[in-house]
Amino acid sequence: MVNTAISVSDLSKKYDDRLAVSHINFEVPLGTVCGFVGPNGSGKTTTMRMLLGLITPTTGQGHILGEPIEHPEKYLSRVGAMIEGPAFYPALSGHENLMVLARLGGFPAERVQTLLEKVGLGDRGKSKYKTYSLGMKQRLGIAAALLPEPKLLMLDEPTNGLDPEGIQEVRALLRDLANDGTTVFVSSHLLSELEIISDHIVMLRKGEIVFAGPIEDLMTKQQPIIIAKTLNHADLSHIAEIAEKSGHHAVIRDDAVHISAPIEWAPTLNRAAFDAGITLAQLAPQLPNLEETFFEMTGDK
Amino acid sequence: MLDVIRAELRKLRRPTLFLGTMGAVVFFSGLFSALLYLLIDSPQGNADRGQVISREVLALASGGVQGFANVGGFLGIIALCVFAAQTAQEYTYGTLRNLLVRQPSRMKILLGKLIAMKLFALIMIIFSAIISIGTSVVLAPTVDVSTDLWFSSEGIEFIYTTFLNVTISVVGFGIIGMVLGLLLRSPISAISFGVLWLLIVENLLVAVENSTQSWLPGSQLTIIATGGSADVPYTQALATGGAYVAVGALVASILFLRRDVAN
Numbered sequence: 001m002v003n004t005a006i007s008v009s010d011l012s013k014k015y016d017d018r019l020a021v022s023h024i025n026f027e028v029p030l031g032t033v034c035g036f037v038g039p040n041g042s043g044k045t046t047t048m049r050m051l052l053g054l055i056t057p058t059t060g061q062g063h064i065l066g067e068p069i070e071h072p073e074k075y076l077s078r079v080g081a082m083i084e085g086p087a088f089y090p091a092l093s094g095h096e097n098l099m100v101l102a103r104l105g106g107f108p109a110e111r112v113q114t115l116l117e118k119v120g121l122g123d124r125g126k127s128k129y130k131t132y133s134l135g136m137k138q139r140l141g142i143a144a145a146l147l148p149e150p151k152l153l154m155l156d157e158p159t160n161g162l163d164p165e166g167i168q169e170v171r172a173l174l175r176d177l178a179n180d181g182t183t184v185f186v187s188s189h190l191l192s193e194l195e196i197i198s199d200h201i202v203m204l205r206k207g208e209i210v211f212a213g214p215i216e217d218l219m220t221k222q223q224p225i226i227i228a229k230t231l232n233h234a235d236l237s238h239i240a241e242i243a244e245k246s247g248h249h250a251v252i253r254d255d256a257v258h259i260s261a262p263i264e265w266a267p268t269l270n271r272a273a274f275d276a277g278i279t280l281a282q283l284a285p286q287l288p289n290l291e292e293t294f295f296e297m298t299g300d301k
Numbered sequence: 302m303l304d305v306i307r308a309e310l311r312k313l314r315r316p317t318l319f320l321g322t323m324g325a326v327v328f329f330s331g332l333f334s335a336l337l338y339l340l341i342d343s344p345q346g347n348a349d350r351g352q353v354i355s356r357e358v359l360a361l362a363s364g365g366v367q368g369f370a371n372v373g374g375f376l377g378i379i380a381l382c383v384f385a386a387q388t389a390q391e392y393t394y395g396t397l398r399n400l401l402v403r404q405p406s407r408m409k410i411l412l413g414k415l416i417a418m419k420l421f422a423l424i425m426i427i428f429s430a431i432i433s434i435g436t437s438v439v440l441a442p443t444v445d446v447s448t449d450l451w452f453s454s455e456g457i458e459f460i461y462t463t464f465l466n467v468t469i470s471v472v473g474f475g476i477i478g479m480v481l482g483l484l485l486r487s488p489i490s491a492i493s494f495g496v497l498w499l500l501i502v503e504n505l506l507v508a509v510e511n512s513t514q515s516w517l518p519g520s521q522l523t524i525i526a527t528g529g530s531a532d533v534p535y536t537q538a539l540a541t542g543g544a545y546v547a548v549g550a551l552v553a554s555i556l557f558l559r560r561d562v563a564n
């Protein structure tokens with residue numbers, strides 16, 4: 001009995017001299033929502049393409065729903081995917097585009113209208129794809145990915161171009177699918193979104209795995225950080241300087257200084273700020289969220 | 302395989318493509334055939350490169366399909382454009398990845414596309430045959446060309462033979478278009494290259510050195526449509542043209558089967 005939807009071992013992809021994906025290993029358990037995160041160019045899309053049989057790995061093995069990725073014909077009928085944004089024929093309507101894919105995969109034609117309604121395009125199915133907004137194109141891409149009633153759904157940046165309401169709908173849709181037993185493997189640059197819906201996280205940087213595992217494991221490993229806000233906005237950089245001088249990494253983000261330091265250091269900072277004539281408006285410990293953890297682990301800002 | 306063909310046909314039957322292509326086929330088939338009769342007494346000739354096709358030749362059993370055979374090369378250019386565009390657009394739109402996720406057998410995708418496009422070409426050829434022969438039947442009496450032999454048993458055989466030859470020629474042009482689409486992965490590049498080569502480069506080469514028409518690919522396929530020419534026998538054109546198409550198709554298929562789909 002296979003209990004992993006995706007398992008990857010020593011998987012690499014080399015383009016000329018550039019290693020796009022470097023010997024990565026990770027597993028995604030069945031029935032979970034797994035967030036796949038990493039900066040642009042970190043190898044997320046390349047990895048997804050290898051898993052879908054679109055490109056051949058340079059080294060390593062992978063299994064999807066228990067089948068080797070060298071034989072995509074054995075598993076793709078159970079996999080839905082949208083890679084690198086939606087791609088459809090502009091001169092065909094949304095309905096016709098889905099019909100092309102339904103015919104190709106041998107799926108029932110009736111499913112097309114059901115899916116259009118499910119993603120909120122029920123009344124625009126007859127409009128040509130080229131008249132769709134970015135958000136509508138994205139919804140059509142998700143509908144196409146759901147055509148096979150997938151056991152595994154792989155989505156690359158599915159919330160791109162969606163308004164907040166649309167993002168919320170996609171989030172709910174993915175959660176519902178996971179509750180029904182579908183494994184969801186989703187990449188997004190909106191880490192706050194992934195934090196809400198993901199059970200697992202795979203973190204990639206420069207083609208290498210930074211973290212792969214349950215999201216709780218990731219978050220509990222992280223030290224709390226100190227958030228400092230000043231009355232005068234101009235003093236933020238001074239606070240960051242004080243922290244750096246004391247050997248603590250500090251980043252100014254969202255009108256606050258985020259300092260990677262033990263909570264016990266907060267009174268010291270308070271005194272140093274007072275001595276420097278800076279009035280603190282807020283000084284509080286906080287568990288880092290996924291975005292902060294990501295920046296911390298990848299060293300990016 | 303049937304699913305791939307049906308999926309491809311759904312794209313090919315969209316009104317802008319289908320009606321646009323058939324409109325062009327009807328117009329040019331009518332025009333090529335009409336010019337045979339309207340310019341029959343013109344000193345500039347009434348056929349390709351100033352040739353004169355006389356009343357006596359047109360009155361033969363093969364006369365009814367003369368216009369249809371002449372338009373064969375042009376139908377080939379249309380087929381080349383359609384096949385090239387339909388193939389290359391999968392790369393430019395990024396839709397190839399969708400197709401391969403739904404049908405991972407690349408050979409099935411390729412063959413299914415080819416069969417669907419052949420069906421499209423066949424409809425095009427049937428339209429062309431009806432318009433060409435119909436135009437000839439209407440115009441022949443107006444310039445004193447007898448049509449008595451056109452629908453004799455020998456005439457019917459000419460219709461069948463010409464239909465087959467035009468079909469072979471058009472499918473050959475189409476496969477070359479598909480090969481260009483797969484190699485260049487851009488409809489504009491594939492069509493530009495194909496049309497420039499066939500309409501300009503080959504015509505210039507033949508004008509400069511007539512013997513080149515015995516081996517240039519476009520010339521071979523055009524000669525197949527007309528059932529052979531004075532300089533190049535039908536069987537030679539069939540063998541040489543067939544070799545070009547087979548080698549091109551082999552190279553493009555191997556590339557398509559092995560190449561990463563990275564866009």
